[in-house]
Amino acid sequence: MRSGSLSQRASMAGGERVARLMRQLAGVACRCPAHSQAYSHSYKHGEVQISERKTDYAFEMACSNIRFGEGVTREIGMDLQNMGARSVCLMTDMTLSQLPPVTAVVDSLTKHGVTYMIYEDVRVEPTDRSFKAAIEFAKKGDFDVYVAVGGGSVIDTCKAANLYASHPEAEFLDFVNAPIGKGKPITAALKPLIAVPTTAGTGSETTGVAIFDFEDMKAKTGIANRALKPTLGIVDPLHTLHMPSRVAANSGFDVLCHALESFTALPYNQRSPCPLNPIHRPAYQGSNPISDVWAKHALRIVAKYLKRAVCDAGDVKARSSMHLASVFAGIGFGNAGVHLCHGMSYPIAGNVKTHKAKGYCVDHPIVPHGLSVVLTSPAVFSFTANMCPERHLEAAEILGADVSKVKKADAGSVLSDTLRSLLYDLDVEDGLSAIGYSSKDIPALVKGTIPQERVTKLSPRAHTEEDLSALFEASMKLY
Template structure:
């Protein structure tokens, strides 16, 4: 007799006003000095300012050196910033790269050994500092998965940390955070979410729960992605895509993915 488990972020808050719950969630998690993990483009676009405005007057640190397909060295640099700044929580603001870096820091911050010791499955020994994920693209679903992937350019491979301790404490999914997303990224990340949902539905580890969520994500993406691409300022289309990406992440984060996923590797 088979069994299946279902795991996602500890708490999901969705909708246009979701970002307004940031201060309340930081209070609930007893975070007074968070480190915000993001990239320079999101800082310049003003997207990060939407999160900063909801910190409730807290002091904070800003690490904006995240790059696409982030290298292991960025995790190590961000962890140094976390430790040296005396921070007590993490807020990942961005696409999958920023959120994965925040997850990596959450795993590594309290680890006494090297980061390399955490690559693999269930090698993180304890829960790290509180982590809030705020996606700014509708595609990766990283805000609800227990995986963080990084590039080892020397070895020309991607390495992952897989642990339920990486699941964010809170995922704040607001379409307002995706309004500055360029059309090209909207299209590419939307197709990414679609593929995630299809992979989950076709997975040998799929369950009735993941199937229902994956099918729901597919239907929503087919309806909303053309609208979000054609009219980037449409809050309804952006919200539908943010929801669909979240659902696709929930589906593949539990059913798994297919061989096509490895095509993104170096």
């Protein structure tokens, strides 16, 4: 007992010395804007606790398991067998249901005796209404595994169906991003989901994000939570050979902007607020050293292979490389996030009037996601460059610009011109005016951008409604 008392007193004395030392260090800490951080220390039961910190101090990396290889889809039946799947929900869209990617999946499931039901009513560029229809199907099916075969629209729809079927009492807006929805954390376990992407763009096979058009608002929003991540992404480059040229282009533009936006996003340790509990740390956390690696590598592949992939559907090397670039960019932005190009794209797609994009087999007006994102990119990166000119110049150089004699003050114009040249070479529509918008539409486009705080707050440069108006105006014509 005596030795225990001495040990206890020594431990308490040591604790007091540690607390005193930490208070002294806090008093002399560097206070320059580049290094100081707004937080305080408290000492309790031998642990250092962070309290009252305004910005985050940590980032997390999360992504799905990925399997890549030509013809690897044939393994999915074995995967489901290995999981002990009893009842599988297979989701796709009406067009894909007649094409080789779905056939390959169905053949594998049949060969390995996997019981499944197919849902082929996924809407390209899904809406809250189409999400709800898929959710209803999932709830009735009592499925224990989900399989999504398609582009981001299919994979995102399947994520939502899995989420709400696993939370049958939840209201639709419970998990939708705030301020549009309630943004509640996901606490219950979801069923396994295997994603088989057939486009090289969204990276949805790696992320915990599901995007949809909220019809009442005429703008896109979504659900973002790591729990939505597919269990496995089966990335089979043979599936991308069936993409029409314009689909390949628009998918590639999504890869391009995922990489550029995540690389130039607000750094993770400048994002606020600092979560009091890690369950509240958002999926999109700001640029960070690991996401940067994936983003830059994706940009290099885009620079080398995007034009080839668009111009020649039979160029297996180019299409395969862009499929990998989609994965790389997905890992990057799935953790760092995106910012203004994506935030502004949601009302561009949501307010579409009559434009029907080439290469898409749909019966409704559509501005494909990748196109809606890239049309504002020259204006956006010209606007954000002064906050991190080195990153904008590095991106421009990766994309082929000679920056050896460029001043930092010109970083925005150099990256903007580089992007504009790429879009011109790939015969992209000449700005928002070419897809049916005019200056009269700008107030509605700004109104639809304002609620997209999940992404717009990651812009490295703060912006006002007047700034957004100017960016939309500058994007009316590109060339």
